[in-house]
Amino acid sequence: MEQTMRKIKFFKSFMKEKIWLEEMALQGYFLTNLHMGVVYTFQAGEPQRLVYDTDRFDLPQDPSLKDIQQKENFVSLAEEMGWKEVTHDEDLNYYFCKPYEEDGVNEIYDTDEGRRLHAEKYREHYHKGTGELICSLFLFSLFMTLASAICQKQLLWELGLVASMLLAFLCFLGEQMGRQVYREMRMGAQEWLRTHGRLETESKRVYRLFFTTKGFTEFLQRQSLQGWRLIGYDWISCRFEKGPSAKDYYVVDSRLAVNRRRTMQHQSKISDSKDITLQNNDWQVCSVQEAQQVGLSFVCAYGNNQILYRSSQKTELAGNSRFSFTWLTYALIFFGSCFLVGFAAGFLYGWLV
Amino acid sequence: MENIQKKYIPMTETTYYTLLALKEARHGYAIMQFVSELTENRIRMGPGTLYTMLGRLTDDGMIAIISSENGKKVYRITPVGEEILGMELERLRQQLRNGEEIYGADNAQN
Numbered sequence: 001m002e003q004t005m006r007k008i009k010f011f012k013s014f015m016k017e018k019i020w021l022e023e024m025a026l027q028g029y030f031l032t033n034l035h036m037g038v039v040y041t042f043q044a045g046e047p048q049r050l051v052y053d054t055d056r057f058d059l060p061q062d063p064s065l066k067d068i069q070q071k072e073n074f075v076s077l078a079e080e081m082g083w084k085e086v087t088h089d090e091d092l093n094y095y096f097c098k099p100y101e102e103d104g105v106n107e108i109y110d111t112d113e114g115r116r117l118h119a120e121k122y123r124e125h126y127h128k129g130t131g132e133l134i135c136s137l138f139l140f141s142l143f144m145t146l147a148s149a150i151c152q153k154q155l156l157w158e159l160g161l162v163a164s165m166l167l168a169f170l171c172f173l174g175e176q177m178g179r180q181v182y183r184e185m186r187m188g189a190q191e192w193l194r195t196h197g198r199l200e201t202e203s204k205r206v207y208r209l210f211f212t213t214k215g216f217t218e219f220l221q222r223q224s225l226q227g228w229r230l231i232g233y234d235w236i237s238c239r240f241e242k243g244p245s246a247k248d249y250y251v252v253d254s255r256l257a258v259n260r261r262r263t264m265q266h267q268s269k270i271s272d273s274k275d276i277t278l279q280n281n282d283w284q285v286c287s288v289q290e291a292q293q294v295g296l297s298f299v300c301a302y303g304n305n306q307i308l309y310r311s312s313q314k315t316e317l318a319g320n321s322r323f324s325f326t327w328l329t330y331a332l333i334f335f336g337s338c339f340l341v342g343f344a345a346g347f348l349y350g351w352l353v
Numbered sequence: 354m355e356n357i358q359k360k361y362i363p364m365t366e367t368t369y370y371t372l373l374a375l376k377e378a379r380h381g382y383a384i385m386q387f388v389s390e391l392t393e394n395r396i397r398m399g400p401g402t403l404y405t406m407l408g409r410l411t412d413d414g415m416i417a418i419i420s421s422e423n424g425k426k427v428y429r430i431t432p433v434g435e436e437i438l439g440m441e442l443e444r445l446r447q448q449l450r451n452g453e454e455i456y457g458a459d460n461a462q463n
Contacts (some may be wrong), residue, residue, distance in 0.1 A: 045428075066402055074404050077381040078400035110397065110402055111399075113365065114401050
C-alpha cells in the first residue's frame, strides 16, 4: 500500500525538527521530500526507530578538487556506515537517516571537534545569508526611493519602506536562527535533549507577559506550590521543571536596587563612565555576592537588567521597591511617549503652518 | 614537518586510532570497524567525523589514498605519518611513566 502524507510545519530549531521526524518514523511515516523547509512529504510504512541528521556541502569561493568531490565522497562513506541520503530542501540542507543503533553512533558528527566544524558550517551559511539580505535591503530601498522620485509617486516609497522593514525583520530572524543553530549543533543531540529536559524530567514552557515585578514573582510562587520550579526565562516565556511542591520565594534584583543599597550603606555607587552601552556587569557581581550572604540562590539573569533569585524563606533584598516594573511596562511607556511626542509634533506643525 | 608536529602532538584519540588502523590499507568503513573492535566499542566514529579527519590527514600527507574504486577510497599511512605516530607514542610513554611515578605507587599499596 503506497501512501503519502504531506505536512506543513515550521521549525526554528533543527533539533526539534529532528525529534519530530524521528517521532514520525516511530509512527510509520518516513520523510521522502522537503520543500522550502516547511512542506514535508512522508511515505507510510512499517514503524521503525530511525535517526535523522543534516549536513551542508557549501563550496568556498575557489573550490579545490577535494571541495568539489566532498559531497560525493562523504555520501559514499556515510552509506557504507548505514546512513542514507533522504532529500534536501531549497536551502541545500541535506537530510540523512539511519536505523537507530543501541550501541552505535547515532549522529554524523560525534566528536566535539566534528560538532564544532558542523556548527561552523551552518553559522557560516546563515551569516552569508544575512549579509546578502542586508545588501539586497540596501539596494532595494535605494531603488524604491529613486523610483518614487522619478515617478513622483509616494506610494512606491511607502511600499519600499514596508518591504524594507520586512527584510530587516528577516535579517534579524536569520541572525537569530544562525546563532541558535550554532548552539544546538555545538551541543549535539544527546546534550541538547538533556539540557532541554526531554529525557529525564518533566518540563513545561509558559508564555506570559508581566507588567510588574510583583506580579511576576507571585506567579512563580504559585507555580512552585504546584511543584514547578523555574529554570529559565527569556522575556516572554518561562521554562519550568517538575519537582516536589514547595513554597519558593522569588526575588528580583536590578542595577538600580544594587546602587540604592550601596547608597544606604554609604558606599560609592557602581558606575562606569566608559560604559555607554550599559554592558558592564559589575553590579551583577556585587548583587550575587550580597544574595549569597542572605541565602538566596541564583536562578537566572535576563539580559544585563535583572537577576532572579530563589529562596525557601521569605527574604528581601533592600532597595527593591514593591512596585518595580518589568521590561514590558517600560517598553509600553517608551512607545507611548514616542507616539505622544510624534502626535504633539504633528499637531504643532499643523497649527503653525 | 614542524608544523605538522605541532598540529598533531598531542593527538586526539580518534586520530591516533585511525593512524593505527591504517598500518594496513583500509577503506573508510573498515577503519571504523577496526577502531571500535580494538577499543571494544569505546571509540566510535560518525561518518562526518571520519570524513573530515581522513581529509585533513590526507592533506597533511600523514596518510595517502592508494586506490579508489567507484568512490570507495583505500587509505594507508605514509612515512611522515609513521614518524609522527612514533613521536606521539614516545610522548604517551612519558605521560604514562609520569603518571605511574606519582600515582602508580599509591595505587599499588592500596
